[in-house]
Amino acid sequence: MRLSIDVHLDYAFPEPADVLLQIEAAALPDQRIESESLVIYSDNPIRAVAGEEGIGQRCWARADQRLMADYRAVITVERPVVNLAQLAPTPVRLLPPETVGYLLPSRYCESDRFEHFVRRQFAGLSGGALAVALIDWVRGALEYSSAATQLRGGALTTFAERRGVCRDYAHLLVALARAAEIPARCVAVYAPGVDPPDFHAAAELWLAGAWHLVDATGMANSADMVRVAVGRDATDIAFMTIFGTAFLFAQTVVVRRLDAQS
Structure with a gap:
């Protein structure tokens, strides 16, 4: 199964705040990342850290007035169905x-x-x-x-x-x-x-x-x-943990099945 993932986040912050994002697909034996990109619109440095159990990746960002992020990926899932x-x-x-x-x-x-x-x-x-x-x-x-x-x-x-x-x-x-x-x-x-x-x-x-x-x-x-x-x-x-206060402007998550590989 091949899937495309398209995520858009747009939040407003009345005061500067640290934000912990967790939106990237994990690279694992039963799910292969064919392509991906994560763009976080911020004037501050971004820092990646490992997720729980070493699965996936979190990303620290510093939000000042506005924080936007776009994540896109194509993933092949190869996971057998088990009874x-x-x-x-x-x-x-x-x-x-x-x-x-x-x-x-x-x-x-x-x-x-x-x-x-x-x-x-x-x-x-x-x-x-x-x-x-x-x-x-x-x-x-x-x-x-x-x-x-x-x-x-x-x-x-x-x-x-x-x-x-x-x-x-x-x-x-x-x-x-x-x-x-x-x-x-x-x-x-x-x-x-x-x-x-x-x-x-x-x-x-x-x-x-x-x-x-x-x-x-x-x-x-x-x-x-x-x-x-x-x-x-x-x-x-949680896909987003906010150490402060934020207000939602826009958020979309679109996951589509792609044609099976030949």
């Missing part, structure tokens, strides 16, 4: 050390508050079969609602309200998976077919020795998502 339901469970004591942190609660994924619910609701399931059941439950239980962006809560709020946007779906799935002793992390992705078109949040679950991308909203599939960043929750994967 999660057939994957065996891994006892937590045998997990690799780099996954253990993704078993623990975080600010927006309060997994410790869901342990009783998971044990009761999904009794008798384990491994990939449990993961699929969790994904199906989240997809069926929630209503996608842009109005829910104003809630700005974590998985517990989403669980109570039964509605949310992509980050809320991701938070709830990640929290439930961690409560089920499956390492899980949030992932910022680009994906075609997202409605409304925007930066998108998905999840990755650790099963049978590998991370597996899943989108609980059902709008994207693992074969055509492009990872930007990974982390414990939305705090780590």
